[in-house]
Amino acid sequence: MDSTAELRMWSPRERSDHTAFVEGDLLYVWGGYHSVAGEEVFLPSDEICLYDMSSGIWETRAMTGDVPPSLSQTCGCCLNGVMYIFGGCNDNGHTNQLYWVNLLDGMFAWRKVTESKGTPPSPRDRHSCWVYRDRIIYFGGYGCKQLREVNDSQSFITDETSWATIGTALFRFWGWNNEVHVYDPITATWNEPQTNGVPPTPRAAHCSATLGSRGYVCGGVEATAMDMHFLDLESWTWTKVIPTSTVPVGRSWHTLTAVSDSALFLFGGLSATGKPLSDAWMFDVQTKEWTELEHPHRDQPRLWHSACLGNDSDVIVFGGSRDYTLLMDTISFLQSPSQSHCSDVLVFQTQPYPLIRLCEDCIGRNSRILQEQLLWLPPKFQEIIQKRTSCFRAAAKSQERSIPLL
Known part of the structure; x- marks a missing residue:
């Protein structure tokens, strides 16, 4: 059997909570976790999977350098062919470390950012980001702060079910935030801009997308409904979008993808009642209308999946969980073992194809x-x-x- 045939038959391990990007005709997939004998196991952080969207062929490449530790709920993005990974958590707790790797030089060598100016965000996970004008803008998430950071804070909601002490004096609290932090890779500088308008409520496990000079965000944990907001990335002004149509049910762990100059594509997630979702919606930012789409993947719900814009405005969905179970009470979400992670690619056609x-x-x-x-x-x-x-x-x-x- 030739090497091409071997590549054609190979497919990556099923996973959720991974990072994925499209560069050219390739979909890059890194990290995540899957189930082994009922236990959640992190996938290696020293390898990356490449999917040729034209041929359907997968391959894997080894990664070297300052390889990040295995992390859950990290936030990834791609800027000028460079992948950045920020935050997340593991058995050692939450982190606010930043790593980057060049995807285009063929070396796949990780670098850890150890010297930066400004104050980085506090440790967090389940946050999101927008990429605009060669900068990365991070929003929200769930994480820990010290007592002095929590006092009189309007951008942080304390999770009263989760707090701890370090030694006998220093308290540390966990909760949700709606902070905005900007990282400039060229100058390796962090800053926290002063925003105007009414921001979204603190949240995590939401979705976000960049469209023009706006950063959109909707849904998530601690958000009571499928609300939509955008931040003007020039004036740093928040605006709440008032829809003119039926709105999708509230959810978290879903995806939002910009598919044109005026449209956002939403797929899947976990409903407020704990039901995995398979519905797909298009949001027109000009008319402020939601439109539910018919599609061939109705029997394939997803949450903790990835969604990227492919060729001809296709949305490429990879991985995720299809029947993840969360036990919920009136205050918090309690995670129970996962049953079914996925390794298949779902393609959503959002625009008519060229001839x-x-x-x-x-x-x-x-x-x-x-x-x-x-x-x-x-x-x-x-x-x-x-x-x-x-x-x-x-x-x-x-x-x-x-x-x-x-």
Whole structure:
């Protein structure tokens, strides 16, 4: 068997709470965790998976350098081909460390930011970020603060079920925040801009997306409904969006993806009643209307998944949990063992395809009956069709593996 065939048959391990980005035709997937004998196990942080969206072929690359520890609920983003990982937690507690790795030089060598100016955010997880004008803007999350940081704070809601002491004197509290922190990679500088307007309530496990000069955020834990807000990243002014249509049910651990200059795509998550969701919605930022979309993945709910913008405005969803269970009381969420993490790729078409894409897909789906005619095509177009054929076959095999046995 040749190496191409081996790559075609390989697929990454199922996972949730991972980081994913699209650069060119490649989807990069890093980190996360999966279940082994009912226990949640972190996936190695010294490897990264690459998915060719044109061919459906996966491969994995080793990573070196200042490899981050295994983390849960970290926040990742990609800026100019560089992946940044900030925050998260593990058995040692919450962290506010920042790591970066160049995805384009082929080396995949991690670097830890050890010298930066300004004050970094406090340790946290389940936060989000926007990328704008070569800066990373972090919002919200759940984490710990010292007593002096909590007093008289309007940007932090204390989780009264979770607090501790260090030694006999220093108290540390956990809770949700709605803070905004900016990191400039060029100058390695942190700052906390003064915002105007009415900010969203403190929250975590929400979703966010950058659209033009606005950073949008909606939903999350401690948010009572599917509210939508945006921060003007030029004036630092918050605005609450008042929808003009039916609104999706409140949720957390969902995704929000900018798919055009005026549209945001929302998928999945966990409802306020603890139900995994599989609905998809489009939000028009100009008309402020939510529109529920029909799609072929209604029987595949997801939470803690990733969603990235692919070619031709496709949204590429990878991994996540489909029947994760949370035990809830009136105050907090208590996590119970996960049953089913995923490793499949779901593709959502959000815009009409161009004619060339329709032709490529049609030939790729029917390549077996068009074998003789394929030889008439120019060599470069033959390569494109070969990738599309491989992609459809890989998708069919993945669907076969995902069908439960009766």
